[in-house]
Structure formats: C-alpha cells, structure tokens
Amino acid sequence: MASARTPRVLPPGMAHARRSALLMLVGLVAASTPLPYTAVAILPLAWSGVESVRAMRAMSRGGAPTRGIAWSALGLVMVCVLAVMVALPYVVYGPAKKLQDCTKGANTAVAVADCKSHFYGGFESFLGGLPGASR
DSSP: OOOOOOOOOOOTTHHHHHHHHHHHHHHHHHHTSOGGGGGGGHHHHHHHHHHHHHHHHHHHHHTOOHHHHHHHHHHHHHHHHHHHHHHHHHHTHHHHHHHHHHHHHOOSHHHHHHHHHHHSSOHHHHHTTSTTOOO
C-alpha cells in the first residue's frame, strides 16, 4: 500500500549549503595530495566558497534561522583557511618542494630530522631557495 506522504521540502539555501560541504570535503581530500597536485584543490574550494555565500543569501532572504546562516559562515571561514593553507606552499615553492622530496626519500628518523633541520635551519637557509636571494 502506497503511503500518502508528502515530499519533504528543504529550507531555503539548504541545497547550496549541502553542495558547499561536499565541495569542501573534495577540496580537503585534494589538499592531501603531494605538492604539485595540491593546486587542484583550489577549484572545489573556490566553488565551495561561492556556494556558501549563495546559501547565506538564500537563507537570509527565506527567513531561515540564524544558526543556519552562522553554520554557513563558519563553513566559509573554514574554506578560506583551507584555501590559504593550500596556496601558501606555492609562495615558497622551491624550498617547500625540496623539503617534500627530501623527507619522501628519507629512510630513517635521523634523515627526516636532517631534512627538517635544513629547512627550518634559519632565515638564511629559507631564503637560499628563493630566486634572487643569493648573495
């Protein structure tokens, strides 16, 4: 016997909020890839930010509760932080890529510590990998 249940209608902006959360998850997974491929994460994160803004606009126009708007705003902040974390290694791509390659090839904890000591060895070792920083 078929039930006479009416379909549930989503509150305004909820579809955008769900899409934003899914895209943020895709961006998080893409951000865990090795360095040259992390740039792929920027696309779903940017799209997630747009969907978050759309969700907040639709929720505010549709009279949704304030907590829904607050959760969407928190999601937007998280997307922005993750996007900055993905983009930051590209500012210092040379040293960051060298550290990744060094630690990837290190077989022991001592070798990993040596790689990190060269990377975190001070401002001079950091600037040594940047173009135009040689003396």
